[in-house]
Amino acid sequence: MTSKLIQLDEVRRICSGCNMRQLCLPAGLQPGEINELDQLVQKRRRIKTDEYLFRAGDVAQAIYAVRVGSFKSFRLREDGVWQIVGIHLPGELFGLDALADRCHQVSVQALETSNVCALPLADLEAVSARMPSLSKQVMRMTSRELNSGHDNHELLARRSAQERVALFLCRYADRRRNCGLQADSFDMAISRQDLSNYLGLQLETVSRAFRQLKDLGCITANRSLLEIKDLSSLRDIAGFCDNTPDYAYHQ
Amino acid sequence: MTSKLIQLDEVRRICSGCNMRQLCLPAGLQPGEINELDQLVQKRRRIKTDEYLFRAGDVAQAIYAVRVGSFKSFRLREDGVWQIVGIHLPGELFGLDALADRCHQVSVQALETSNVCALPLADLEAVSARMPSLSKQVMRMTSRELNSGHDNHELLARRSAQERVALFLCRYADRRRNCGLQADSFDMAISRQDLSNYLGLQLETVSRAFRQLKDLGCITANRSLLEIKDLSSLRDIAGFCDNTPDYAYHQ
DNA sequence: GCCGCTTATTGATCATGATCAAATGCCCGC
DNA sequence: GCGGGCATTTGATCATGATCAATAAGCGGC
Secondary structure: OHHHHHHHHHHHHOHHHOOOOOOOOOOOOOHHHHHHHHHHOEEEEEEOOOOEEEOOOOEOOEEEEEEEOOEEEEEEOOOOOEEEEEEEOOOOEEOHHHHOOOEOOOEEEEOOOEEEEEEEHHHHHHHHOOOHHHHHHHHHHHHHHHHHHHHHHHHHOOOOHHHHHHHHHHHHHHHHHHOOOOOOEEEOOOOHHHHHHHHOOOHHHHHHHHHHHHHOOOEEEEOOEEEEOOHHHHHHHHHOOOOOHHHHOOO | OHHHHHHHHHHHHOHHHOOOOOOOOOOOOOHHHHHHHHHHOEEEEEEOOOOEEEOOOOEOOEEEEEEEOOEEEEEEOOOOOEEEEEEEOOOOEEOHHHHOOOEOOOEEEEOOOEEEEEEEHHHHHHHHOOOHHHHHHHHHHHHHHHHHHHHHHHHHOOOOHHHHHHHHHHHHHHHHHHOOOOOOEEEOOOOHHHHHHHHOOOHHHHHHHHHHHHHOOOEEEEOOEEEEOOHHHHHHHHHOOOOOHHHHOOO
């Protein structure tokens, strides 16, 4: 039994056996190509909570994919204020912001004990000519990142505190479901401090928004433990609160 | 004289003679490669103010580069509220958000009479194996887009109205300077309505922020005509207003 | 030039979220 | 179990920006 578990664990180490293979770099590749990818990817690097994977300013060595756990990317503004700009869940790529000038623009820290795969940039460039489907998949995943940036814009612009929190929770649950994790009851690795920073709100404001959502029966929340009781009303709160006619009738 | 002007105009039509060649797709390519790129790019499509280049939901045909003028990308939320998520100036690429599933996620409209080049997706894929430096440059430009998404997050999260407006103006001026346009006195093609939507503020709030910046002597503004009188104090207002110690001393 | 439309500005009031302050609860080491 | 430190919650007050309302300033059409 033990040896079987270890074998299973071994299988999951390789891209073709990984749970994330439908979402991550192997998607759209031929079996032979996946094997080739496997040779390049540095797998299963274990990162503990709050450990840095890299820091803004570091020369970029690789692009990264979350296998297990989650990460935050953030910037330190010139005035010393930090801003979280991204949360990364399993199957998502990050470190792509460094491709412009080979230098990381954000710092990345693990939000919990996590597991990350790295594809060295030198290898990526070397094989991209040989494996067009790989560079195509990298582009697809980068494009997804761009859209999630637009999601963030929408999240932050012209939304009340309650809407922001509700929308964040809906999306977080969706993303968890998408990568095969429990989506209605889970431990949010992200602290209130980090969440409020990400959402552009004060800690206290986020806390109060949680309270309201609890009182409405949408969720239960105890510290980082979250349970979504009524997803559909949570969605309503997230999206359909204000209908400014000015904007509603714009062509 | 007239014929000389026409000749010059002809030269600018081709990538190797284009003013934006250092910023845009030709950057980093060999002269031979630039000629090849030239054959693929559909050039100088003229777009009038408010004309759509494409709409969210359209099947993506190409990626686009601004040659002259400017564009806005925006989404229509399910509840009918629209949100501008990007402003595109000369030398910048857009339409990249469609690479994930070949379908545009945003609509794009010209903010003024503009000029755009298009690289068909089919061609991009076909030549990327043959021209690794081109796909590398596309990735570099996409990476820049990702970072500008992070800039937007920073712009919107936890900043006062005045800071948002000042920061927007600084960045807008920087981007204009970067692509060779007049940066201290110019016509902002973007309306107050669009600007306020982009910044997540009300129209009136943006108007008041302009007034304050005028009163401080940082700018003069008459409708869309803007003059930056004191860039350094504008930068100060944009970045160094609040120093929340909580965030300032975070590792 | 004049009229009507759209865009921008200014004013007054109100609601939301920031800020200041305190209390509570939880986790960890001893 | 106890105590200290940290994260979170709750409360009270205040400032900022949203909202409502009205005016002013271009701009195009005739």
